[in-house]
Amino acid sequence: xxxxxxTLNPAGGASAPPAGPRPAGRSSARAAQTRRKWxxxxxxxxPAIVVYVMFVLVPMxxxxxxxxxxxxxxxxxxxxxxLDNYVLAFQDPIFLDALRNNAVIVVGSLLVQGPIAxxxxxxxxxxxxxxxxxxxxxxxxYVLAEVTVGIMWKLLLTDGxxxxxxxxxLGLGGLVHAWLADLDIVIWTMLFVLTWKYVGFAIILLxxxxxxxxxxxxxxxxxxxxSWWQTQRHVTLPLLGPTIRIWMxxxxxxxxxxxxxxxxxxxxxxxSLGASATMATYMVDNGFFARLWGYGNAVAVILFVISFIAxxxxxxxxxxxxxxxxxxxxxx
Amino acid sequence: MPAxxxxxxxxxRRPWSWANPLTYALALAVAAVSIAPVVxxxxxxxxxxxxxVADPAGLPDPWxxxxxxxxxxxxxxxxxxxxxxxxxxxxxxxxxxxxxCAAFVLARYTFRGREALYTFFTLGLxxxxxxxxxxxxxxxxxxxxxxSYYAVILPQVAFSLPITIVILRPFLSAVxxxxxxxxxxxxxGRLSFLWRIMxxxxxxALVTVGVLAFVxxxxxxxxxxxxxxxxxxxxxxxxxxxxxxxxxxxxxxxxAFTSLAMLPALLFFxxxxxxxxxxxxxxxxx
Numbered sequence: 068x069x070x071x072x073x074t075l076n077p078a079g080g081a082s083a084p085p086a087g088p089r090p091a092g093r094s095s096a097r098a099a100q101t102r103r104k105w106x107x108x109x110x111x112x113x114p115a116i117v118v119y120v121m122f123v124l125v126p127m128x129x130x131x132x133x134x135x136x137x138x139x140x141x142x143x144x145x146x147x148x149x150l151d152n153y154v155l156a157f158q159d160p161i162f163l164d165a166l167r168n169n170a171v172i173v174v175g176s177l178l179v180q181g182p183i184a185x186x187x188x189x190x191x192x193x194x195x196x197x198x199x200x201x202x203x204x205x206x207x208x209y210v211l212a213e214v215t216v217g218i219m220w221k222l223l224l225t226d227g228x229x230x231x232x233x234x235x236x237l238g239l240g241g242l243v244h245a246w247l248a249d250l251d252i253v254i255w256t257m258l259f260v261l262t263w264k265y266v267g268f269a270i271i272l273l274x275x276x277x278x279x280x281x282x283x284x285x286x287x288x289x290x291x292x293x294s295w296w297q298t299q300r301h302v303t304l305p306l307l308g309p310t311i312r313i314w315m316x317x318x319x320x321x322x323x324x325x326x327x328x329x330x331x332x333x334x335x336x337x338x339s340l341g342a343s344a345t346m347a348t349y350m351v352d353n354g355f356f357a358r359l360w361g362y363g364n365a366v367a368v369i370l371f372v373i374s375f376i377a378x379x380x381x382x383x384x385x386x387x388x389x390x391x392x393x394x395x396x397x398x399x
Numbered sequence: 400m401p402a403x404x405x406x407x408x409x410x411x412r413r414p415w416s417w418a419n420p421l422t423y424a425l426a427l428a429v430a431a432v433s434i435a436p437v438v439x440x441x442x443x444x445x446x447x448x449x450x451x452v453a454d455p456a457g458l459p460d461p462w463x464x465x466x467x468x469x470x471x472x473x474x475x476x477x478x479x480x481x482x483x484x485x486x487x488x489x490x491x492x493x494x495x496x497x498x499x500c501a502a503f504v505l506a507r508y509t510f511r512g513r514e515a516l517y518t519f520f521t522l523g524l525x526x527x528x529x530x531x532x533x534x535x536x537x538x539x540x541x542x543x544x545x546x547s548y549y550a551v552i553l554p555q556v557a558f559s560l561p562i563t564i565v566i567l568r569p570f571l572s573a574v575x576x577x578x579x580x581x582x583x584x585x586x587x588g589r590l591s592f593l594w595r596i597m598x599x600x601x602x603x604a605l606v607t608v609g610v611l612a613f614v615x616x617x618x619x620x621x622x623x624x625x626x627x628x629x630x631x632x633x634x635x636x637x638x639x640x641x642x643x644x645x646x647x648x649x650x651x652x653x654x655a656f657t658s659l660a661m662l663p664a665l666l667f668f669x670x671x672x673x674x675x676x677x678x679x680x681x682x683x684x685x
Contacts, residue, residue: 107589108504112516115501115560118493122557123523126534133534140537187429195422203672204430207437210668212618214636215661218643219440222650229439232455267433324529327620331640347529347621354533355625363533371530378525 127371134365139358152365162366164341165349168254172345173322175258176265177315183262184269184314185307189299191270192277202274209267217331220260221247224332247334250342257343260332261325269314276310277303312385319381323374326351346370437661444655451650466655476659478631479638483617486551486634490616491609493556498563498608499571499601503593505564506571507579517568523561528554529621536625550626551634555616563608570604571597603674610674617664635660 134152136144156162191202208216223229224246231243246256280303288298326347333343339352350370354363443451444466445459470476505517535554536545544550574597582592598605620636627633633641639660643653 104508104510104589108508108510111500111504115497115520115564116516118497118553118557119520119523119560122535122538122554123526123531123560126531126538127526129534129538130531133537190422190425190429193422197423197426201426201430203669205433206668206672207434207665210614210664211437211661212620212636212639212664214618214620214639215657215664218639218653218657219436221643222653223436223439227455229455236456263432263436320525320527324527326529331620350530350533351621351625355536360533360537367530367533371527374527374530375525 127368130364130367130371133361134368136361138361140360144361148361152362153369155362156366156369161339161341161344162346162349165344165346168257168341168343169323169325169345171254172258172261172325173319176261176318176322179258179262180266180269180318181311181315184266184273185311187266188270188273188277189303192274205270206267208264209271211264213264213327214331216260216264217328220263221332224256247332248337250337250340253333253337253343257329257333261322261328264328265318265321269318272310272314272317273307276307280306315385316378316381319377320374323377324370346373440654440661441658444651444658446651446654448649448651451654463651466651467659469652470656470659474642474656475630475633475638476635476656479633479635480663482548482632483634483636486548486555486623487613487616489548489552490555490559491613493552494559494563494612495605495609497556498560498567499593499598499605501560502564502567502571503597506568507589507593507597517564520561520564523558524565526558528558532621532625535622539626545626546629546632548632551616551619551623554622555612555619559608559612559615563612566608567601567604570601574600606671607674610671614664614667617667635663 133144135147135149137146137148137151138144187205191198191205226245226248230246234240234242244252247253284302284306285298288302293301324347325345329338329343329345329348330351338344338348344352346366347370350363350366353359353366357363442459445462445464446457447463447465450457450460501520505513505520539545539550539554544553578596579589579592582596587595618636619634620640623634623637624640627637630641639657642656646652
């Protein structure tokens, strides 16, 4: 693709100066065209760049600045404390609990959602009557607002609530627990609700990946006498690699920032003890509601740096090939 | 062209058949786990709180419409639905307009720094929206935007731009160059090419990014929670949360409010399922 439009430049390639009868007029017309091109480029991209820089990049810069102060959010920050806020955070057992909970959610989401999503996607990728309806139903939790999901499960899991009643009716009364109040259990309850909410997303992505597997390949395998299971294992799964890695990437980033579902489902008292806190809920609790703005911003920076490192590492070691193909490779 | 290359008829599609019972049993089980809680909430809204307390897992007996009627007439449901709609539509409009303009330049112009600009936008995919929420709040406060629709719309547009550009750019690149040349011969500048040819051609992609932005905005919680302190501006997610913490003992009312709040999302999803799934698919493929 050359800079100038070939049909407007019939005299030859962009490198050869046109030897027309009026070279001066030609080149000034070219200059006008170039100028106009730049007006268009600047005019069309500026609004997006301004909004993006102002509301995505600038706030993170400010977070670093605020995090160096002890500041209650009134007037400009004046009490410079250096890295004290960061030190404080890593000394607070509640924050360490939050870190550990985020780790549980990252690993738990990958280990639990991955196999479930793969199994369901393979199931719903078979051609059978009614498949569309089943697909639609499986995606429902993913479309619901996090708040709706949180309140729903909070009601279902409350002491003596529906889940407990069902367990008792099934003769499994021994399994009844204080799902939302038991400090040792609540994080696993959260993991369960998050899995219910987000496994549909993994299924959508995997079904999309499966639809890209050429049917010729699976048909050829079938003709060669491979069973359905062998076909999936040796033909389909290897081809799903890029999709699985992109899902893992999105899942890790999402798990590190998880807020809504935890905030709504878990009881504030339990959260403040650290049992169900995540970095994001800890940040909002301390920064916004307790008005420890400097401290909250330090937590924001920690959350940001951890997510960013995770993203970069993942990209460096696992996603590189896929991104090269999917994002950077698609230019003309 | 040799006469033998007569296009062969399309291979007959294998007819959709009934699968074996095991497949259906598994699919039914998965579907049940996905929607049983949702059905429970909707049906529970037709019971009374005493009924629910007496038998949490039971069916309505008798069915009462009172909870739904109460939410629709006495609560702030309609105002919150209106606020949600304004914010979601504003966000969608902003994302689509800004995203198309930027993606068009990145797809159809050649200039120094183009790839750098694209990388600059894709970097936003790595920025966790949640992490920036505190400084974002402070900035909006300093700009006097707190307690306005803009406080939600502008950041939502900003955070949706990267994925929008990533989805739109390949679409706009794929429009054949000959079309652009033909338009140029007819005397159309690139802007009128964008407006008259590109936009109509890329409508499916526009619908996709629009739907994704709309759903994300409709469901958003954290940003509205912080920047919309004014109860009159509350969106539905905030309303659901408030209602449930305000009327803790009114379980039936909470169930009714929750189901009414999720109905728009469910309806919207059934209508736009293809676009949502297609959009995520597009995001995976790049």
